Amino acid sequence: MKQGVDLLFFAARDVASEGAGKLAEAGLGRAHRRALYFIARHPAISVADLLAILKVTKQSLGRVLNDLLAGGYVERKPALRDRRMRQLRLTEKGTALESALWAAQRPKLVRAFREAGPEAVMGFRRVLMGLADEARRAGDGTP
Amino acid sequence: MKQGVDLLFFAARDVASEGAGKLAEAGLGRAHRRALYFIARHPAISVADLLAILKVTKQSLGRVLNDLLAGGYVERKPALRDRRMRQLRLTEKGTALESALWAAQRPKLVRAFREAGPEAVMGFRRVLMGLADEARRAGDGTP
């Protein structure tokens, strides 16, 4: 049982560690990467929704977002329906960076999934869904 | 595929978040918890080995370890065979804290494992082993 926790720790860390080089080149950190990643996953996401996903404070996200905006990785536009909301999207430059980062960690995923086999991957998903918090348990893992 | 990364992120974060209260009571942080956890997992572990597991610098670990020693959670004794090496062990107090922390996160694990079923748990393990770095891939997940 504890072995599962060990593995979760190592896997999360080691997967996240891929692509650290490219990130440093761009002068960004892990926090920027997470924001970049989830904006890519949820185009036009609002700031409030991104906050809910990342579970950090407005101020923490604010700084990261400003860096990404200044670097031209992300664009921020008022939503049509409610102009208080700012929709976040990756720019072309942001998309390129995100793709490069994903390309760095993808092989590890591909290999692990292939070696483990499809049934194992199903189980992997089932267990992780159970471990993620209540709010996400009923969902698809990508709130 | 990316969903797997999402889940890994959420699961690792949400599992680690359990017991944050008890930790704060003791005036400790996440870094202390990780050290506590791996010392519990590997009694009499040397400083160098703990460094290798956590992949942090000697200085970072040093601070954490000093806090734990000062708080009476961990004891440090020279190894018999090689007296340069310091063996780290939890004290009674440390064991109590670690148990309390584990008790806080255990139910989430139990429920997730039970709901997913044994085959899923097998798959979960297989995939995570593949995701953890080379050095651990051949091992048992607890280097």
Added chain:
DNA sequence: TATTTTACGTCAGGCATGCTGACACAACTA
């Protein structure tokens, strides 16, 4: 229309965690 609420941005300051570099010492090894 006037008021309140919502969504967002920002200033100020603080703590925890990580890093590099440099140095010191005791104990083991060749």
Added chain:
DNA sequence: TAGTTGTGTCAGCATGCCTGACGTAAAATA
């Protein structure tokens, strides 16, 4: 004896996260 290894420590710096307080624009509501 000379070198290597395991450990501890000082000094300084970057990142990432936090709380609290305040301001603004737009929407919702009384």
